[in-house]
Amino acid sequence: MQDLIENILYEFSYLTLSAMSFGYFMVLYFGVGTLFLLSCKSLESMKVLQKIESKALEKKQTNFEIAQSMQSIIIFGFSVIPIIYLIRKDFIVLLPNTWPIIFLGIVLLTIWNEVHFFIVHRLMHFNFFMKHVHFIHHKSRIPTIYSVYSFHWFEALLLSTVPLTILPFIPFSIVAVFIYPFVSILLNLAGHCNYRFGQGKGNYWVNFGTAHNEHHTKGRKNYGFALNFLDKLYSRRFR
Ligand SMILES: [Zn+2]
Numbered sequence: 001m002q003d004l005i006e007n008i009l010y011e012f013s014y015l016t017l018s019a020m021s022f023g024y025f026m027v028l029y030f031g032v033g034t035l036f037l038l039s040c041k042s043l044e045s046m047k048v049l050q051k052i053e054s055k056a057l058e059k060k061q062t063n064f065e066i067a068q069s070m071q072s073i074i075i076f077g078f079s080v081i082p083i084i085y086l087i088r089k090d091f092i093v094l095l096p097n098t099w100p101i102i103f104l105g106i107v108l109l110t111i112w113n114e115v116h117f118f119i120v121h122r123l124m125h126f127n128f129f130m131k132h133v134h135f136i137h138h139k140s141r142i143p144t145i146y147s148v149y150s151f152h153w154f155e156a157l158l159l160s161t162v163p164l165t166i167l168p169f170i171p172f173s174i175v176a177v178f179i180y181p182f183v184s185i186l187l188n189l190a191g192h193c194n195y196r197f198g199q200g201k202g203n204y205w206v207n208f209g210t211a212h213n214e215h216h217t218k219g220r221k222n223y224g225f226a227l228n229f230l231d232k233l234y235s236r237r238f239r
Pocket residue numbers: 121124125134138215
């Protein structure tokens with residue numbers, strides 16, 4: 001296994017690696033996304049989940065979201081190039097692929113994702129970026145599973161730098177870096193799927209998808225990804 005990983009990291013061409021990364025994000029978006037939606041629908045029929053916003057979507061919304069997401073997936077595909085380059089030049093040090101290191105890495109990357117997303121998203125809500133960039137993502141007034149990667153190319157480019165902005169400073173297992181987009185899309189799907197548990201009451205974690213949903217439907221000023229601690233911190237200090 002280790003030999004295969006080393007071979008991929010050091011021998012494969014940048015184009016092959018970008019194509020593999022593109023394929024991976026395609027599977028996440030269309031494969032995992034579809035499974036997520038099917039699970040939501042079956043949990044809805046069992047009355048475990050309920051729809052947040054029941055208004056019907058226009059057909060063109062989904063087409064628009066898929067077209068924008070395809071553009072983002074191409075950018076995500078190419079985002080492996082600087083990471084591989086820095087690994088080959090020894091600017092990024094990798095840790096061994098043991099389960100505790102992989103698990104810790106995923107947790108750390110998910111926390112960094114939350115901070116990174118908050119910064120980028122807050123920036124996107126300044127007038128200039130809202131008008132020229134972030135409006136694309138907010139075209140989805142009622143978010144769907146297809147909204148998760150529906151960004152302007154510049155926002156997709158910024159969001160693709162989560163691993164790149166931490167790997168040169170903190171060593172990770174490459175397997176954790178590989179698994180992280182899977183965890184990230186699950187959280188992203190939860191925030192955009194337009195479903196929540198029960199009546200939307202209860203512990204915060206049960207409702208965690210609701211806040212970002214309302215950011216779309218009601219223009220609520222929250223910028224966090226899956227958690228609300230940064231929003232709470234931010235509103236205490238700056239509002
Ligand atoms: Zn926003």
